[in-house]
Amino acid sequence: MLIVEDLHVAVGTTQVLKGLNLTVPTGEVHAIMGPNGSGKSTLSYVLAGRPGYTVTAGKVSFDGQDLLVLAPEERARSGLFLGFQYPVEIPGVNNVYLLKAALNAARRQRGLPEVDAFEFLGLVREKMKLMQMPETFLSRGVNEGFSGGEKKRNEILQMLVLEPRLAILDETDSGLDIDALKVVATGVNSLRGADRSFVLVTHYQRLLDHIVPDKVHVLAGGRILRSGDYTLAHELERRGYDWVVSEAA
Amino acid sequence: MTETTELQELVGRQYQHGFVTDIESETVPPGLDEDVVRLISRKKGEPDFLLQWRLKALRHWFTLREPHWAHAQYPAIDYQSISYYSAPKVKTDGPKSLEDVDPKLLETYAKLGVPLHERARLAGVAVDAVFDSVSVATTFKERLSAAGVIFCSFSDAVRNHPALIEQYLGSVVPVADNFYAALNSAVFTDGSFVYVPKGVRCPMELSTYFRINAANTGQFERTLIIADADSHVSYLEGCTAPMRDENQLHAAVVELVALDNAFIKYSTVQNWYPGDERGVGGIYNFVTKRGECRGRASHISWTQVETGSAITWKYPSCVLRGEGSIGEFYSVATVNNYQQADTGTKMIHIGKDTRSTIVSKGISAGHGQNSYRGLVKILPSAHGARNFTQCDSLLMGGSCGAHTFPYIEVKNPTATVEHEASTSKISEDQLFYCQQRGIATEDAVNMIVSGFCKSVFKELPMEFAVEAQNLLAVSLEGAVG
Numbered sequence: 096m097l098i099v100e101d102l103h104v105a106v107g108t109t110q111v112l113k114g115l116n117l118t119v120p121t122g123e124v125h126a127i128m129g130p131n132g133s134g135k136s137t138l139s140y141v142l143a144g145r146p147g148y149t150v151t152a153g154k155v156s157f158d159g160q161d162l163l164v165l166a167p168e169e170r171a172r173s174g175l176f177l178g179f180q181y182p183v184e185i186p187g188v189n190n191v192y193l194l195k196a197a198l199n200a201a202r203r204q205r206g207l208p209e210v211d212a213f214e215f216l217g218l219v220r221e222k223m224k225l226m227q228m229p230e231t232f233l234s235r236g237v238n239e240g241f242s243g244g245e246k247k248r249n250e251i252l253q254m255l256v257l258e259p260r261l262a263i264l265d266e267t268d269s270g271l272d273i274d275a276l277k278v279v280a281t282g283v284n285s286l287r288g289a290d291r292s293f294v295l296v297t298h299y300q301r302l303l304d305h306i307v308p309d310k311v312h313v314l315a316g317g318r319i320l321r322s323g324d325y326t327l328a329h330e331l332e333r334r335g336y337d338w339v340v341s342e343a344a
Numbered sequence: 345m346t347e348t349t350e351l352q353e354l355v356g357r358q359y360q361h362g363f364v365t366d367i368e369s370e371t372v373p374p375g376l377d378e379d380v381v382r383l384i385s386r387k388k389g390e391p392d393f394l395l396q397w398r399l400k401a402l403r404h405w406f407t408l409r410e411p412h413w414a415h416a417q418y419p420a421i422d423y424q425s426i427s428y429y430s431a432p433k434v435k436t437d438g439p440k441s442l443e444d445v446d447p448k449l450l451e452t453y454a455k456l457g458v459p460l461h462e463r464a465r466l467a468g469v470a471v472d473a474v475f476d477s478v479s480v481a482t483t484f485k486e487r488l489s490a491a492g493v494i495f496c497s498f499s500d501a502v503r504n505h506p507a508l509i510e511q512y513l514g515s516v517v518p519v520a521d522n523f524y525a526a527l528n529s530a531v532f533t534d535g536s537f538v539y540v541p542k543g544v545r546c547p548m549e550l551s552t553y554f555r556i557n558a559a560n561t562g563q564f565e566r567t568l569i570i571a572d573a574d575s576h577v578s579y580l581e582g583c584t585a586p587m588r589d590e591n592q593l594h595a596a597v598v599e600l601v602a603l604d605n606a607f608i609k610y611s612t613v614q615n616w617y618p619g620d621e622r623g624v625g626g627i628y629n630f631v632t633k634r635g636e637c638r639g640r641a642s643h644i645s646w647t648q649v650e651t652g653s654a655i656t657w658k659y660p661s662c663v664l665r666g667e668g669s670i671g672e673f674y675s676v677a678t679v680n681n682y683q684q685a686d687t688g689t690k691m692i693h694i695g696k697d698t699r700s701t702i703v704s705k706g707i708s709a710g711h712g713q714n715s716y717r718g719l720v721k722i723l724p725s726a727h728g729a730r731n732f733t734q735c736d737s738l739l740m741g742g743s744c745g746a747h748t749f750p751y752i753e754v755k756n757p758t759a760t761v762e763h764e765a766s767t768s769k770i771s772e773d774q775l776f777y778c779q780q781r782g783i784a785t786e787d788a789v790n791m792i793v794s795g796f797c798k799s800v801f802k803e804l805p806m807e808f809a810v811e812a813q814n815l816l817a818v819s820l821e822g823a824v825g
């Protein structure tokens with residue numbers, strides 16, 4: 096589903112990704128781990144098309160098409176979802192209004208009819224239940240006055256409603272207590288399936304106890320230095336990242 | 345492309361209402377003196393008291409100098425080069441039906457959600473030849489007169505209700521009030537008049553649209569609304585159409601009088617021609633709007649959405665004289681390209697326990713300059729007066745400006761005055777967040793801007809709120825995208 100080849104990315108004059116290779120087959124969950132400043136968030140943003148990240152070399156294909164030529168909203172409509180590490184507040188814009196607009200944008204792209212308000216509300220209520228979110232979420236502004244945990248739950252709620260082909264979750268576990276982490280994991284696991292892939296960007300192995308990945312990659316210094324199965328996460332938890340870096344050097 | 349560039353491009357997109365309509369009209373030669381004022385008064389068959397009133401205003405105006413304290417820059421206006429009387433020729437000179445009208449123009453109206461009748465009228469079609477709007481208007485007239493509400497053009501009111509005019513005209517905005525009010529008092533040609541009798545709740549929203557016969561009121565219109573004791577009225581003033589006046593100056597005066605327990609809600613959506621993307625042309629919108637809460641527990645609420653005009657200079661104000669009276673001002677002002685807006689309100693607390701609320705949302709894009717200027721004045725007599733002011737600015741792009749000039753004068757120690765202000769930018773984070781959810785940049789901007797204006801839009805009557813949002817989207821079109 097996602098093939099990243101020799102990706103070089105600069106932010107301003109700083110080269111952050113330096114030849115990154117990554118293949119995520121359809122139906123798999125891959126975890127990207129790595130120390131601070133290794134380029135994890137840059138990878139998430141560049142895949143989603145955030146302005147300010149310049150691809151200096153390499154290519155990315157998503158479902159067989161060249162991802163890098165698409166505008167951010169086109170990537171989203173073709174089924175790429177980014178769960179933000181720091182979801183932004185948009186005061187006065189209703190949370191559900193944004194979500195409905197998002198869903199209908201994706202449906203139009205797929206040639207499906209738009210959902211009406213009634214249908215949509217039914218769908219959202221069902222997903223909110225899964226995420227253990229109170230009704231009041233319906234009437235609030237996008238992330239307006241949300242706690243850190245509420246923001247993350249809201250990201251997963253959006254993912255559940257939008258049902259993307261590929262979900263990139265950027266440090267969705269950071270700032271969550273253990274109960275919230277379980278709720279988030281339940282949400283993600285409920286969406287796992289043969290035709291959907293996930294990229295989990297995280298610092299800690301803790302999330303991976305609840306969402307067991309098919310593969311774990313270590314990103315450091317702008318490249319994937321090591322890949323392995325779920326047990327690699329445990330090894331990292333035990334030994335830290337330094338040994339991976341020094342072995343690769 | 346960076347989003348700053350995108351913002352600039354969107355800001356730079358062209359004003360979509362920039363069309364010209366040729367309407368033949370009967371116009372007096374430029375210049376202003378007592379003879380011109382006498383001519384206007386004679387053409388309109390006015391009683392002598394009104395002519396004398398106009399002349400008094402003119403003589404005072406000659407002693408005044410054009411004010412330049414507003415945060416706006418423009419060359420001095422040559423008042424002797426303006427023609428002060430222009431009446432459109434008979435309607436049959438216009439296009440005969442909608443088919444004769446430029447489809448682009450109709451498209452714009454459709455985009456704004458202007459009703460079909462209205463589109464025809466705005467396009468200069470002889471409405472009654474095409475639609476059955478005469479009977480529509482008649483139905484409204486019948487309902488209103490059954491309730492005892494007088495709603496007519498100012499000229500009709502002068503003819504049919506001279507006593508009310510003589511009693512109330514200039515009682516809120518005196519002829520000597522300011523430069524533009526004095527000018528308006530001397531040369532105004534028409535406008536609206538509303539009188540709601542005691543205890544009457546006006547059975548419908550009144551709007552300039554329904555007053556079809558007096559649509560072409562020219563650029564010095566005069567509006568007077570009187571709500572007698574225990575009455576209730578909501579008035580909508582829509583300048584949703586592109587401007588087709590040949591002149592640049594628009595100096596209107598609006599006076600509201602609320603007696604005991606009366607409520608007046610006055611909503612404006614202003615979209616005069618703002619000039620082109622280089623700042624050439626556009627309307628100078630220098631308007632004096634003031635309401636007086638004369639009676640106890642009376643209530644005046646102003647809501648305005650200002651998206652047009654090259655320069656806007658207006659401060660819809662409330663004089664809170666009656667004990668326990670309430671004044672409100674809700675405003676969204678948008679500037680794009682080289683537009684300049686200096687707008688706000690004045691809340692003058694005279695009576696005991698008077699309350700006022702000010703919510704101002706300024707949006708600046710392109711090279712636009714947006715100023716909020718507000719006065720909250722608590723006089724020694726205003727025991728227990730309260731004011732709350734919230735004043736927020738939103739910036740789009742790096743070349744625009746937002747300014748706040750709050751004036752607070754408190755002469756009574758029991759008063760409570762609160763002022764909150766904020767300035768923010770549409771952040772790239774917000775835009776990207778929406779885009780990542782599949783929403784196109786332009787829609788995202790509209791969404792964010794509407795969210796910013798929500799607390800004002802919710803004060804507008806339902807159908808107007810939709811129109812205002814559309815208008816905002818159109819006027820910022822090209823400001824993001």
